[in-house]
Amino acid sequence: MQKESTSEILKKVRRIELKTRGLSNQIFSGQYHSAFKGRGMAFSEVREYMPGDEIRTIDWNVTARFNQPYVKIFEEERELTVILVVDVSASDNFGSKEKLKKNLITELCAVLSFSAIQNNDKIGVIFFSDKVEKFIPPKKGKSHILRIIRELIEFEPESKGTNISEALTFLNNAIKKRAIAFLISDFMDDHPFKDGLRLANQRHDLVALQIKDEREESLPNVGLLPVVNPETGEWQWMDSSSKKVRNAYKQEAARWNESLHKLFKKTGVDFVSLYPNRSYVAPLINLFKKRSLHA
Structure with missing residues (x-):
């Protein structure tokens, strides 16, 4: 794949800034403040x-x-520290419509970053795959946020896999002061991460943003489909014209999703599911409102 030029990346940064900064100013800044005030x-x-x-x-x-x-x-505390713990594994490059999961993650990070500086908070980022790929320590200011957005757009991870526990262990070790940590991932991880969630939520205020695509929950009826696991490279053919195959796929996806949501509840982690081809505004505001009520 051809690498984008600096001017193309800067145009993308500008577009994301214009879209997400407006959302942050109009909608999220008040909700963000009431959802997290008093936590520190x-x-x-x-x-x-x-x-x-x-x-x-x-x-x-x-x-x-x-x-x-x-x-x-x-x-x-007037000043909070916000950490974005961002999954950059290969499965985030999936998208069945016009928008990839990766694109949604970039927008969410930008919105949360602008909401944080509206509130005079510091913001930092941990990029992870099956290891911690990059750490940007928390700072304030617009230029810092634009750097984060640029990194999100052009960052190329060294590994394809996912290890959430590794990222959460790094968070606990790197950030000593209690912080608000947004764990942004599709949570497709073969490693157990229950203890990681529990410990990170004890040390910090952890919020999970689950990024999903509709095609990960149900198959269209389009005949034989090559299905590839982007993290392992393994692939197989699936006969999507078979109702039995489609139902089994849907049931397995529902079981996995239910077990993940039970895990969040068990570990006391607030969470919301977001899709690349749907608006994230209402689900995020509802999450913030719910937190405000229980603050």
Whole structure:
């Protein structure tokens, strides 16, 4: 495949910026703030204990010094750190219509990045396949976001596979302060990642954005189809004209999807499913609203 010129990449960056920045300004900035505010709390001061205060907020050192109970006061941290944990494995190059999963991932990352800087937050990115491919440490500013968008467009991973646990272990080790982490993937991973999800969600505020294509859930009736696994290179013929084959494919996809969603619920990770050929605006806003209600 011919490599794009710098001017072509910059045009793409500009197009994505115009589309996603507008969405972020008009729709997401308020929803984003209310969905994540109060998740990071910083110690502010102490005051004397008053009836109704929670026992767990008592500062025992100050209480002992002054011989009467004092409680710690916490304030919402004004500045949060947002980390995009982005799957760049080969399966993201799939798309049955005009838009690839990879294109949707780029747009989502841009929208979340612009929402973050609207809120004066830092944003960083971890690209992963079956290993961590690249880490862009969290920073603020428009030029930083444009660099992230450009990397998303032109980045070529060294590996084709997927290992979500590797990426989450790196997140926990690299980001010491509690952060909001968006794990953006199709979650097609043969390695177990339940413990990775659980540990990352304990250390950080983890949100899963599952990227799916309609053809991964059901087959069209178009006769013999060559089906290729982009991560392993294995392929086989499928007879899509057979109703039995189509039903078996659909049932297997539904089973896999249900088990994944159960895994998110078990590990306490908020999630939403998004499709390249459908609008992501309403599903994302609903996710943010749901989080605001439980904040």
